Amino acid sequence: MIDKERLKILTESAKYDVSCSSSGSARKNNGGVGNASYGGICHSFTQDGRCISLLKILMSNKCSYDCLYCVNRYSNDIPRASATPDEICELTMEFYKRNYIEGLFLSSAVEGSPDRTMELMLETVIKLRKVYGFYGYIHLKGIPGADKILLDRAGSYVDRMSYNIELPSEKSLKLLAPQKSKKSILVPMANTAEEYIIARKEKNHRFLPAGQTTQMIIGASPETDGQIIRLTEGLYDKFQLKRVYYSSYVPTNSKTALLPQDPVGLLREHRLYQADWLLRFYGFKAEELIDKDENLDPTVDPKCSWALKNIHLFPVEVNTASPEMLLRVPGIGFKSASKIVAARRYAKLDFCDLIKMRVALKRAVHFITCDGKFGGQEKPTAIKNLIALSERADTFEQMSMFSNGEISFSVLGGEL
Ligand code: SF4
Structure with a gap:
């Protein structure tokens, strides 16, 4: 069983990931433990105001990449840890039985290579389903750059997958996350969308019953809300995303002048969620809501x-x-x-x-x-x-x- 110290490191390191709020999955329980909830899973809130309904944990925070905005970046001097697939499975089962959690949200830093990281994550979810008999909700973070076969296979065992778009433009990615590119993130998203459509046509409801989502960091880079909302609209149109999540930037002891020194605050995030809601449910187009070079009005919705x-x-x-x-x-x-x-x-x-x-x-x-x-x-x-x-x-x-x-x-x- 994983020790307390590693558990603390791996859950703390996962707290900035917000794309985990709801399931929408109707996965059948064939005699094991747990249920994915079609109506979604209720939330409670962590000390910094973020939601928990799932065990949110990284397999590893030993990252080989150096994204400047991220607490787990290679150059940041913090305690490091990783867990084995069996340790994550045991923890999930124990927490589920004690009624602490209703599902698992599993992510990871890129330890070594994207393929090796994804292999371990895949092994974890396969074991959870097949060996431990867990039928509860699983949201798996896909690792961009990992082999398509690994990513596609994972889709048959989990309820939801997501690839973080991270920053709203290629230019900002180059500046703040030099090992990543727009293409490395959008290609697996497009593949997953394609597999999702094929699965639905074939009435295969085991492949990602709760679809795919993504997350964007807001305010770490200079893009306006107008640019962000246009990107969001494109993502919904092209990739059949269930949700785009916005995470307002929180400084993580990075000394660089490339990043803001203060947190962006939740109001901007809130206005983006409202605009996103208007796109998805009220028939608005991004260009009606806001000009490309503008930010949303903070005073009214x-x-x-x-x-x-x-x-x-x-x-x-x-x-x-x-x-x-x-x-x-x-x-x-x-x-x-x-x-x-x-x-x-x-x-x-x-x-x-x-x-x-x-x-x-x-x-x-x-x-x-x-x-x-x-x-x-x-x-x-x-x-x-x-x-x-x-x-x-x-x-x-x-x-x-x-x-x-x-x-x-x-x-x-x-x-x-
Ligand atoms: S890949 Fe980048 S964002 Fe992801 S954990 Fe590593 S440093 Fe953080």
Whole structure:
């Protein structure tokens, strides 16, 4: 069994990886231990505010690469450790039986070569499934540069795979992660997407039932949110990704002037997640949300920002507007838009009806009429100020689980 000291090193080293939030996998349990959850796995939060529902661990933090933003880089003087496949399997089983975890998120630094690292990771997941009988959720980080055969094989044993895109441009990769290239990351992503499509056509639901995801570090390099959102859109279109995760940059004792000295903060990450949500579920295009050389407005969410730039399209009459247009009204989300469309078949709706449907009227009121009545502000600056104020009022500090409260962070609530 792995000793405490190595366990500490290998779990601490994995904490900056965020692409692990949910499963969406319906893997069958054929008499072993554990279940992957279709609806996703619930989270708890670590001391620095990141989620844990899975045992998040590296096989090794002895990296041969020297990515400047990474705590595990070769040139960083930190304690090093690695674990064997059996040690990871035993740990997963013991933690699962004690109800500490619901699944495994296994990643690794590149120890030696990508192939050797991937071989050990593959051996681990095969053993977990076949020898230890573990049917719970497994998310495996693919190692770019490893042989396609190893990567494809892994896809049949795990629920989700991801390759970190790391930085939003080739130029930044060259500067900050010289051993990596855009091609070395995008090629395995494209292969996995292809294998995924073939598997679905053949009704093979054992190959990556929860698909593939990726993660991008935000703010370590100078790319704007406009560039990041365009890249995100391209990744969803080309590689059938389930999610793109954003991880705001946190300094890791790197002395280089190439990196910012301060953490980027969670608000930028939050706005990117909101914009990402609009791309995936609200029918927005990246170019509508933001210009290429701009950052998202920190004071209001991206949907409000879009509506304010397109104020000539508003107000819309809730009793007659198309469902697509209703979805573009700040404060009207999917559920409330569906309720409006269903209810207005039988009666004209007024503001009281919208409150009952849980429309966020503080925002929506400036962009709609109800049976011809308008109750909001007309000037974009006044609307923006009011919405920013109400968002600040809806922002609450997440309660800290730890005594000194220093690590609490803000959570923004409400429908987009
Ligand atoms: S390859 Fe780069 S990002 Fe990955 S662990 Fe090594 S130094 Fe860190």
